[in-house]
Amino acid sequence: MPTLTKQAKTGRVLPPKPFGPVPTQRQLRWHEMEFYGFLHFTVNTFTDKEWGYGDESEAVFNPTDFDANQIVKAAKEAGMKGLILTAKHHDGFCLWPSQYTEHSVKKSPWRNGKSDVVKEISEACRRHGLRFGVYLSPWDRNHADYAHPKYLTYYRNQLRELLTNYGDIFTVWFDGANGGDGFYGGAKEKRNIDNTIYYDWENTRKIVRELMPMAVMFSDAGPDMRWVGNERGIAGDPCWATLNAANRYPGGTSDGLNSGERPGTDWIPAECDVSIRPGWFYHAKEDARVKTPAQLLDIYYQSVGRGADLNLNLPPDRRGQIHENDIASLRDFRRILDATFAKDLARGAKLTASNTRGAAKQFAPKNLLDQKRDTYWATDDNVTTPELVIDLGKPTTFNVVSLREYLPLGQRIDAFALDRWQDGRWVEFAKGTSIGNRRLVRGDYITTAKVRLRITQATVCPALSEIGLYAEPGLPKH
Incomplete structure (x- = not known):
């Protein structure tokens, strides 16, 4: 069988032709990161909940000793290449002083409403050489206009704020949880949306492409990387980087997410998200339930080791710092990984x-x-x-x-x-x-x-x- 290895005129050996879908430059940059972290931090930290209802007073958010450097250093020492902050979770409370709502840190007693968690974490990431990303929940249980057309304008305005005021953003993380009961400006009712059309994802994503071209977007459906289909941090075996994107949308089917699809029409590799604790937000009762170094290593080999990126959640406590138990486990995990990969025994072979x-x-x-x-x-x-x-x-x-x-x-x-x-x-x-x-x-x-x-x-x-x-x-x- 003949080959097309050499160019006929010059005899130069040609590289192979690409096969199937291939990654973009922004995806290649993301692939190189391999391991980064989540920071789940909001009013839930202080109410001991995982999902806030949306009626929480701004006064609830009041960390006693917030230290962005301590948080980012803990991530860096663990070997993470970036951090993603829950700038707004489902409860609607904003960790930055958004000009589009009063339900934010500017109405909190923390530092007399004069500080900005997004700003401090993003700047600490730059100081320590980590990339910074944002999680902006599409579902907002606080906002009076949620499920109505006006809310989309509000959501997109906040997206623009985050993408223009905080330096380089490596990812925008779109959660698939959409609609349900909530405060909704005092209505206290259940609101459902059609998540195939409500957010007009095509045009919402254009904002990210315009303002932050190298940022990768996460959701169940990509477009740049996909949810792995579980919150245990475990990729399938196999875990193909390709997926058939047609008819997929955030909050849609999980079929095929864990293993990918081959052949697939689109390059949408998996991200494995998991928390170092049972919950995503800090709860004192979980201080003795931090994942052990051995558990973290098993997750690493079943995520990064299967071609995915690992997004490990480190929830700041009520001080506004990473708890000592979490740091101790991370340090041992990193020590073992560093010792393992310090020497390639095949070098010189x-x-x-x-x-x-x-x-x-x-x-x-x-x-x-x-x-x-x-x-x-x-x-x-x-x-x-x-x-x-x-x-x-x-x-x-x-x-x-x-x-x-x-x-x-x-x-x-x-x-x-x-x-x-x-x-x-x-x-x-x-x-x-x-x-x-x-x-x-x-x-x-x-x-x-x-x-x-x-x-x-x-x-x-x-x-x-x-x-x-x-x-x-x-x-x-x-």
Whole structure:
């Protein structure tokens, strides 16, 4: 079967053609983050609720020792690359002094109504090198006009405020909870909306594209990344980055969200959102129920390790700080991750591939070990199930294998397998399906001098940008 690997006139080896949907630049920037955090903080923090009714007095919001630096430092030390703040949750209380409502921090006794949580968190993020994002609940149980056309103008005005007054915004997070009972300016009734048309999402999203072109938008339906379908932080296996977006909308069906859809019409990868505590907002009764480092590690490997991004919620307490128990768990979690990925045991190994695209250096297997996302190993167009051998030169012990595809060319690999050299023959120790942004294969410790990667199914030639071997701390001595 002929290939189109070389350009006829010049003999230059051409890169593979993209396959299926591919990520935008804003999505690629988001993929590189991998791990960031949520900050659920509002009147609910002080009423001990998860969802406020909308009738809460502004006087309720009164943190005793708010410290944006403490919050952001806790996130940074955990390895997070950004933070998303609930600027307005379903209760309608605004953490910034919006000019469009009095139901905000400007009517709170906190610092005599002169402060702005959004401003302080966004500035602290910039100081500490983290990106900043906003959650703006479409549902508003406080506003008198909710479920009427006038509310959409109010909502869009607030969206513009957040996207013009607080610097770069990396994401706008649109929740799928829409409609129900609420205060609604004193009406105290149940209001339902048709969430397929009420928010006029096409034009609402245009505001984000206009004011913050690199911001990714989250919802059940994307358009940039999708909900993973649960609040446990667990991606499916497989978890494809593609989805069929037609007829999907925020608050719509969850079918296909956990695993993605292949083939899919749109690149809408998964975000795994989960709280470090049972609840999304701080509750003192949950101080002893913070997820352990081991639980956080399991979530990490089942989210980031399945090609998704992890959004871990850290709810500030009534002081306006991250609780000590949360910080202690995060530090141990980070310590173990750092120790695991500090050394790639495959660095310096000899790589031998069954095929290299056009026999060209630019597509050689050595690219897999250079720790660069923009270089990759590829094969000729007609070679879709190649093999790669990693010769470590000596017996080496590991229990984590890291793989990445070169995302600008799409998600190309359908299935793979990993073998170890044992007693003069190859023995399979793992296999999987989707790779995408990252696949972390975590298992029992293995000691071997050679590892083989087999691409067992692909419609087109693979383009792989990374392979790495790692050992979690506490490995047995040999």
